[in-house]
Amino acid sequence: MRAATVSRFGGPEAVEITELLVPEVGPGQVRIKVGAAALNPVDAAMRSGVFGGEGERIGLGWDVAGTVHAVGSGVNLSVGDRVIGISTGHHTPLGTHAEYVVLDADAVAAAPATLDDAQAASLPLNTLSAAQALDMLDLSEGQSLLVTGAAGGVGTHAVELARLKGLEVTALASADDEEFLASRGADHFLPREEPLALAAYDGVLDAAGLGRAALAAVRDGGTYIGLWPGREPECERGIRIDALDVRGDGAQLAELARHAETGALLARVARTYPLDAAAEAHALLASGGLRGRIVLIP
CATH class of the missing domain: 3.40.50.720 (NAD(P)-binding Rossmann-like Domain)
Incomplete structure (x- = not known):
């Protein structure tokens, strides 16, 4: 599968599209087929080395919306469920800017029924x-x-x-x-x-x-x-x-998703890019002045 990663720090040109194995799901985890994943300033910070990790391959992306592809033991979700979730951490080898991602089930919630994947992906972080x-x-x-x-x-x-x-x-x-x-x-x-x-x-x-x-x-x-x-x-x-040191919280995310369904929380998407154009998306983020999230579509 394809994923956006960095193996050296720098500007948007440091973003690479890497071929990786589809991640395995473990107990208490869920594998998501990514429908959309937002790009945030924290991704630019990771790409440029703010959080360190020199010499590692670092996966990009914290937000995700998509469908459940596989579940581990003890997970109260089913294959095919539409979900949103968050992957936190600065030195993980795989983020949500990928075709598949594995998350702890307690960092996942049902996606707002009134939003498409691109809109829903703008919400979690x-x-x-x-x-x-x-x-x-x-x-x-x-x-x-x-x-x-x-x-x-x-x-x-x-x-x-x-x-x-x-x-x-x-x-x-x-x-x-x-x-x-x-x-x-x-x-x-x-x-x-x-x-x-x-x-x-x-x-x-x-x-x-x-x-x-x-x-x-x-x-x-x-x-x-x-x-x-x-x-x-x-x-x-x-x-x-x-x-703030934000944490994944599926129960809180579920409540926020309900607010998004009613319109109390507004999902704003400035622009979408295909995953293969992740470097171009990073360049737009660096230009500033956007109202809404840039969202990558695998």
């Missing part, structure tokens, strides 16, 4: 990241939240989920995104060109990675959550500071 970051913030109904990078994949879903939690949400993004973010549940909007108010929010989800600038907007004793462990600003003013 970004929705789980948004949901788990909000869990870490632990804000109560009526408290104020600032989401930086609010028009991005994680940011938009954070706005949507925060609305469901009854938080007062301020979205920070490009001025062109104001109307869109209001439609997704933002109570207030800030153009990213304007300075942030100091100590104005109970919590900040810093999806844009602004660091100290975003931290300054948190009230004394509030909470700051970033998305890149190790890049958090230093603690000040009694603010709780942490960064």
Whole structure:
């Protein structure tokens, strides 16, 4: 089978289409025939060596949508079921950018019935990241939240989920995104060109990675959550500071899939590419400015 991998670090040209054996399924696992797999910034980071692994062959891809091809013992799924799932980890030899992938069954959920595979594949990593970051913030109904990078994949879903939690949400993004973010549940909007108010929010989800600038907007004793462990600003003013390390959670993913079925979570696909054009897809991702995920189709 074909899979997108890297054996040397670099730009989009480092992505290789490799022939590998179809992976075997073990106890508690499920093999998925990939229908679609999203491309995320974490894939670009892996490709360029941010997470190390020099000399290894590293598989790319975290998100997947497809159909169950085989199941291991103890798995409550059937061949032919449509599913979505997530493969986490930075040094795995096979990711989801492949024709087949094996995942732990507890990282898999039924795919939203109202979405096609490309749309469904855009959901797992970004929705789980948004949901788990909000869990870490632990804000109560009526408290104020600032989401930086609010028009991005994680940011938009954070706005949507925060609305469901009854938080007062301020979205920070490009001025062109104001109307869109209001439609997704933002109570207030800030153009990213304007300075942030100091100590104005109970919590900040810093999806844009602004660091100290975003931290300054948190009230004394509030909470700051970033998305890149190790890049958090230093603690000040009694603010709780942490960064997300997203985990596969099939039960939570199933709940998020139900929200996607109702339209409470919006699946956005910017463009699709065949798997063989993975390097070209990485080049488009590097150009920036996309609204929605790039999705690879085997």
